[in-house]
Amino acid sequence: MDRKAERTVGYSIEGVEGLPEVEPGDDLAALIAGAVELADGDIVVVTSKIVSKAEGRIIEADDREAAILAETVRVVATRQHDGGVTRIVENRQGIIGAAAGVDASNAPDGTVLLLPVDPDASARALATGIRALTGAFIGVILSDTLGRPWREGQTDIAIGAAGVHVFDDLRGSTDASGKPLAVTMPCVADEIAGAAELVKGKSSGVPVAVVRGLAQYVGDLDLPGARSIQRPADRDLFRIGADEAYNEGYRDGYEEALAEEPPSVG
Amino acid sequence: MDRKAERTVGYSIEGVEGLPEVEPGDDLAALIAGAVELADGDIVVVTSKIVSKAEGRIIEADDREAAILAETVRVVATRQHDGGVTRIVENRQGIIGAAAGVDASNAPDGTVLLLPVDPDASARALATGIRALTGAFIGVILSDTLGRPWREGQTDIAIGAAGVHVFDDLRGSTDASGKPLAVTMPCVADEIAGAAELVKGKSSGVPVAVVRGLAQYVGDLDLPGARSIQRPADRDLFRIGADEAYNEGYRDGYEEALAEEPPSVG
Numbered sequence: 001m002d003r004k005a006e007r008t009v010g011y012s013i014e015g016v017e018g019l020p021e022v023e024p025g026d027d028l029a030a031l032i033a034g035a036v037e038l039a040d041g042d043i044v045v046v047t048s049k050i051v052s053k054a055e056g057r058i059i060e061a062d063d064r065e066a067a068i069l070a071e072t073v074r075v076v077a078t079r080q081h082d083g084g085v086t087r088i089v090e091n092r093q094g095i096i097g098a099a100a101g102v103d104a105s106n107a108p109d110g111t112v113l114l115l116p117v118d119p120d121a122s123a124r125a126l127a128t129g130i131r132a133l134t135g136a137f138i139g140v141i142l143s144d145t146l147g148r149p150w151r152e153g154q155t156d157i158a159i160g161a162a163g164v165h166v167f168d169d170l171r172g173s174t175d176a177s178g179k180p181l182a183v184t185m186p187c188v189a190d191e192i193a194g195a196a197e198l199v200k201g202k203s204s205g206v207p208v209a210v211v212r213g214l215a216q217y218v219g220d221l222d223l224p225g226a227r228s229i230q231r232p233a234d235r236d237l238f239r240i241g242a243d244e245a246y247n248e249g250y251r252d253g254y255e256e257a258l259a260e261e262p263p264s265v266g
Numbered sequence: 267m268d269r270k271a272e273r274t275v276g277y278s279i280e281g282v283e284g285l286p287e288v289e290p291g292d293d294l295a296a297l298i299a300g301a302v303e304l305a306d307g308d309i310v311v312v313t314s315k316i317v318s319k320a321e322g323r324i325i326e327a328d329d330r331e332a333a334i335l336a337e338t339v340r341v342v343a344t345r346q347h348d349g350g351v352t353r354i355v356e357n358r359q360g361i362i363g364a365a366a367g368v369d370a371s372n373a374p375d376g377t378v379l380l381l382p383v384d385p386d387a388s389a390r391a392l393a394t395g396i397r398a399l400t401g402a403f404i405g406v407i408l409s410d411t412l413g414r415p416w417r418e419g420q421t422d423i424a425i426g427a428a429g430v431h432v433f434d435d436l437r438g439s440t441d442a443s444g445k446p447l448a449v450t451m452p453c454v455a456d457e458i459a460g461a462a463e464l465v466k467g468k469s470s471g472v473p474v475a476v477v478r479g480l481a482q483y484v485g486d487l488d489l490p491g492a493r494s495i496q497r498p499a500d501r502d503l504f505r506i507g508a509d510e511a512y513n514e515g516y517r518d519g520y521e522e523a524l525a526e527e528p529p530s531v532g
Contacts (some may be wrong), residue, residue: 003432009280009281009283011276011278011279011464011465012276012278013276013506014275077504081493086503088503090328092527104464148329148415149328149414149502149503150502150504151456152451152496153433153451153453153495154450154452155456155457156452157454158439166419183410183419186419186421186463187417187418187419187421190419190421191460191461191464194421194460194461195457195461197457198480200276200277214464227416228415229417229418231416232267233490235507236415236508237345237415237507238415238507238508238518239502239506239508239511240508241503241508241511242511243503243511244508244511245507245508245509245510245512245515249511249513249514249515250518250522251515251519252515252519252522253515254519254522255519256520257519257521257524258523
């Protein structure tokens with residue numbers, strides 16, 4: 001219809017079906033390159049679980065709690081509730097979330113899946129392998145599913161990235177009316193990971209998606225990875241939970257009052 | 267190529283170009299329906315700024331700080347830094363973020379844009395209007411750009427929704443191996459808003475995007491809106507900033523120590 005405006009800005013996401021169940025030692029780059037046609041500018045979003053499986057990050061663990069503690073660098077917040085304890089922690093990969101990335105639901109009974117040791121390095125290895133096999137200038141994002149403060153539910157975010165600009169750095173550019181967009185820096189890697197989750201799903205067995213049409217975010221393999229998305233704790237206003245911070249303050253205030261001279265009575 | 271697996275799972279997102287600059291009083295449903303072809307199952311993602319403009323949510327404000335305070339229900343965290351003060355607040359719409367949704371960058375000089383009074387109601391009005399004009403069973407998401415704890419940069423999230431399932435409620439379903447996915451409830455509305463940001467961009471003047479191929483998330487107009495994504499503060503482990511919680515605890519602990527009997531010296 002002529003009255004409709006032309007539509008030229010867009011992209012598409014396709015789930016990659018037909019991948020086999022991934023086993024430790026599998027060449028994931030070869031599996032992906034064999035399962036889907038890839039072209040310059042495509043971004044391959046891979047659920048981190050199958051990377052963990054290919055890398056053999058499966059451990060025997062009758063006690064999931066012990067496995068979580070072993071992966072925890074810092075406890076950020078905990079809360080007791082009817083169903084047990086919610087524990088938000090920073091894990092070895094610097095990611096803050098529940099259960100330290102330890103996943104029992106996608107591993108055989110009596111075992112748990114751990115996150116890749118270095119998700120950015122895993123993404124780089126995958127991107128290198130897929131580029132070599134296909135000749136296509138592609139990017140790779142490793143995704144994981146995490147909850148977040150203030151909002152219910154989970155979204156998929158980027159825990160590893162290679163050959164992708166993780167931010168669309170608009171700082172210094174201008175909006176449509178010419179005013180500077182001083183502080184805007186969209187985290188496109190997280191948005192792409194979330195967009196891919198919408199086709200991958202958790203239960204449908206589609207652990208890889210290909211994003212076509214966002215070639216402007218594909219770049220060199222030495223671009224900063226997803227680790228650069230993590231805000232250092234000392235710059236984070238929510239670096240520990242409200243209850244933990246309150247309790248720490250309470251103890252310090254209590255001790256300070258005891259240490260001071262008793263106030264003179266007027 | 268025959269060796270490639272068939273690809274049947276996917277969706278696409280297109281930016282709607284050619285919309286005029288939106289003015290107070292404009293019929294946004296008619297503008298959108300006239301600018302793009304819509305079909306059953308499409309989801310229309312609209313940047314909240316143009317909804318604010320159509321609804322006349324523009325106020326004179328020489329003092330942006332005063333406008334922010336007027337929209338603030340609760341201060342969540344503040345920090346002084348070289349460039350001024352970062353203030354994270356809960357606004358009248360229940361959304362936690364910087365600047366209470368007050369936007370000076372997309373409004374004429376001397377004015378600021380406020381968020382729609384009730385973004386879910388705005389989304390419902392838009393969905394009702396677009397459905398009536400096009401006959402297409404579509405959903406509407408209103409998006410805004412927000413920062414988040416722990417991670418740098420911003421993502422677009424859903425601040426209003428109508429005719430869309432905001433969560434893909436997998437609780438009670440099973441993963442590929444048959445185990446229950448007890449706690450997984452992806453917030454698809456936020457993921458769709460972020461996916462749409464990737465085409466809309468901030469500076470390209472494309473404030474509307476159409477998502478095609480996710481019809482499973484389109485539903486009745488009386489589904490819960492984006493407000494249902496907001497976690498009540500009393501259930502949130504990060505309901506106030508770490509510094510604010512520490513200071514509150516310190517004061518309480520200090521006062522408690524003074525109020526108690528001096529400890530006996532053993």
